[in-house]
Amino acid sequence: MSLDLKFNYTEKKDTRSGFGDGFLEAGRKNPNVVGLCADLIGSLKMGDFQKEFPDRFFQTGIAEANMIGLAAGMALGGKIPFAGTFANFATGRVYDQIRQSVAYSDKNVKICASHAGLTLGEDGATHQILEDLGMMKMLPHMTVINPCDYNQTKAATIAIAEYEGPVYLRFGRPIWPIFTPANQKFEIGKAWKMIDGKDLTIFATGHLVWEAVVAEAMLREEGIHAEVINIHTIKPLDTEAILESVKKTGCAVSAEEHQLNGGLGDSIAQAFIRYNPAPLEYVGVNDSFGESGTPTQLLEKYGLNAENIVKAAKKALKRK
Amino acid sequence: MKKQSLPELQKICSQLRRDVLRMVHAVQSGHPGAPLGCAEFFVALYFDQLHHNPDFQMNGKGEDLFFLSNGHLSAGWYSVLARSGYFPVAELKTFRKLNSRLQGHPATHEHLPGIRIASGSLGQGLSVAIGTAQAKEIDQDNSLVYVLMGDGELQEGQVWEAAMYAAHFGVDNLIATVDYNGQQIDGPTIKVMDLKNLKAKWEAFGWEVIETKEGNDLASVIAGLEKAKSLTGKGKPILNLLYTEMGYGVDFMVGTHKWHGSPPNDEQLALALGQLEETLGDY
Numbered sequence: 001m002s003l004d005l006k007f008n009y010t011e012k013k014d015t016r017s018g019f020g021d022g023f024l025e026a027g028r029k030n031p032n033v034v035g036l037c038a039d040l041i042g043s044l045k046m047g048d049f050q051k052e053f054p055d056r057f058f059q060t061g062i063a064e065a066n067m068i069g070l071a072a073g074m075a076l077g078g079k080i081p082f083a084g085t086f087a088n089f090a091t092g093r094v095y096d097q098i099r100q101s102v103a104y105s106d107k108n109v110k111i112c113a114s115h116a117g118l119t120l121g122e123d124g125a126t127h128q129i130l131e132d133l134g135m136m137k138m139l140p141h142m143t144v145i146n147p148c149d150y151n152q153t154k155a156a157t158i159a160i161a162e163y164e165g166p167v168y169l170r171f172g173r174p175i176w177p178i179f180t181p182a183n184q185k186f187e188i189g190k191a192w193k194m195i196d197g198k199d200l201t202i203f204a205t206g207h208l209v210w211e212a213v214v215a216e217a218m219l220r221e222e223g224i225h226a227e228v229i230n231i232h233t234i235k236p237l238d239t240e241a242i243l244e245s246v247k248k249t250g251c252a253v254s255a256e257e258h259q260l261n262g263g264l265g266d267s268i269a270q271a272f273i274r275y276n277p278a279p280l281e282y283v284g285v286n287d288s289f290g291e292s293g294t295p296t297q298l299l300e301k302y303g304l305n306a307e308n309i310v311k312a313a314k315k316a317l318k319r320k
Numbered sequence: 321m322k323k324q325s326l327p328e329l330q331k332i333c334s335q336l337r338r339d340v341l342r343m344v345h346a347v348q349s350g351h352p353g354a355p356l357g358c359a360e361f362f363v364a365l366y367f368d369q370l371h372h373n374p375d376f377q378m379n380g381k382g383e384d385l386f387f388l389s390n391g392h393l394s395a396g397w398y399s400v401l402a403r404s405g406y407f408p409v410a411e412l413k414t415f416r417k418l419n420s421r422l423q424g425h426p427a428t429h430e431h432l433p434g435i436r437i438a439s440g441s442l443g444q445g446l447s448v449a450i451g452t453a454q455a456k457e458i459d460q461d462n463s464l465v466y467v468l469m470g471d472g473e474l475q476e477g478q479v480w481e482a483a484m485y486a487a488h489f490g491v492d493n494l495i496a497t498v499d500y501n502g503q504q505i506d507g508p509t510i511k512v513m514d515l516k517n518l519k520a521k522w523e524a525f526g527w528e529v530i531e532t533k534e535g536n537d538l539a540s541v542i543a544g545l546e547k548a549k550s551l552t553g554k555g556k557p558i559l560n561l562l563y564t565e566m567g568y569g570v571d572f573m574v575g576t577h578k579w580h581g582s583p584p585n586d587e588q589l590a591l592a593l594g595q596l597e598e599t600l601g602d603y
Binding site: 034055056058060061063065066067068069070071072073074075076077078079081096097099100101104105106107 | 378379380381427428429436437438439440441443444445446447448449450451452453454455456458459477478481482484485488489
């Protein structure tokens with residue numbers, strides 16, 4: 001029996017391709033947009049931009065710390081640099097460079113981080129960063145964005161070029177359903193209520209928004225009506241939309257491809273505790289590293305798929 | 321800006337040293353040694369070499385720009401910025417104090433004119449300077465970008481990432497100076513982590529290297545910077561090895577790492593100031 005999904009797809013693509021296509025479009029719109037990449041141009045899908053704008057693109061070699069400094073220097077000279085590498089090397093490896101030269105110095109640098117999370121798959125835990133959102137959201141001045149599919153990633157990429165200030169944009173490698181509209185408007189910091197519901201709210205980010213959409217249909221078959229909210233912007237968090245939803249539904253589940261410590265769930269819990277205490281269950285990685293495997297296998301093993309969101313939802317409902 | 325004579329510039333060096341010592345003494349914190357050693361460099365740069373505008377614009381379009389990568393020399397930089405008109409000289413008295421724009425290490429957060437990037441965590445300034453130099457190139461802005469690093473700072477790996485990059489891209493509107501004083505916080509660099517043959521290292525990385533052997537002789541410093549400038553635009557980044565003495569200008573501070581990060585007490589300040597003429601008026 002197939003599920004009655006509120007959002008569906010006809011095509012699948014990787015979110016990194018959404019970034020690559022959005023980056024090219026941003027470059028066409030604004031001659032100040034420049035690109036940097038640390039020897040991962042193909043992986044980041046930055047090749048089309050490089051081809052069209054060779055004078056505005058800088059291959060930095062395998063030297064991420066230097067890349068962040070270069071980007072800060074270009075930004076202060078009036079450019080809008082998009083610095084791309086894997087999420088692991090875009091955050092943990094260069095935290096101090098981002099902290100001092102970008103965030104503290106308030107430079108208009110876009111840190112573009114691919115291959116984030118477990119869905120990187122076979123490369124294993126060395127590359128599957130699950131702490132990046134936490135590290136980035138702790139930095140003052142930093143905007144943190146984690147879109148859910150190709151279309152949303154493309155729209156987010158175009159939007160951050162038009163926003164003045166440091167941004168961390170997180171995306172990934174797996175071929176994933178495209179279930180949000182093409183040419184959508186992306187509003188930084190504005191949560192998107194995708195599905196109305198009354199019994200509980202699922203706050204999801206990144207690839208797990210799709211899992212939340214599937215979970216909603218599964219819950220509905222059992223007569224449970226979940227609200228699904230797409231939290232594409234982790235910081236600034238749309239606290240108002242989050243609280244408004246949970247006041248109506250009374251309990252919630254957070255779903256993210258990230259450590260529970262420091263992730264979206266943590267940010268939501270803070271908002272609940274301060275303004276509107278309500279039961280919250282977490283779907284995320286519980287204080288462990290990942291491992292090699294296919295994205296689907298990993299999401300299942302680490303408890304990050306639709307079935308786990310359903311389980312968490314039932315737990316949250318019982319606590320109401 | 322009208323160029324000043326050597327004796328006039330010497331006077332500014334003396335005043336800069338007084339400013340540095342009085343600033344770190346007043347808060348009993350900060351780093352006097354290296355800025356004393358770089359007084360001639362700061363003055364040569366801001367009062368003789370840079371085409372710059374103290375009416376500060378962050379993007380620095382059409383201006384020569386300077387970045388201080390070894391941010392702990394902040395007292396010296398703040399003094400030369402104030403003395404060149406970026407902000408009131410009286411503001412030097414707020415150095416390292418609460419609610420000041422003159423942070424312990426340089427920062428943009430408080431919008432102090434003249435500062436374009438935070439520095440203090442070492443090894444980052446060269447990358448930033450290269451990025452800005454490339455932004456200038458894209459904009460066909462023919463002005464130059466300068467950066468100062470410490471010699472101990474060269475122990476940071478990022479410096480060599482940046483060195484490789486600048487040579488690869490032929491960034492030739494950039495003059496990087498190394499304050500080659502042979503001292504760092506824990507002792508002489510030769511003992512802490514020997515830099516070995518720096519000239520050969522930078523040359524091997526593809527840089528044009530010049531040596532300014534008398535880094536505390538103003539005429540030599542200016543001549544070195546002139547030479548560096550003459551070598552720009554030829555496809556290679558320029559490295560100026562500036563041989564200085566940490567603590568120069570005060571007999572009991574010179575040539576030792578002991579004054580890297582220690583302020584003088586009242587008595588030591590009086591002794592030191594006695595060796596440095598007040599030329600432009602203390603703040």
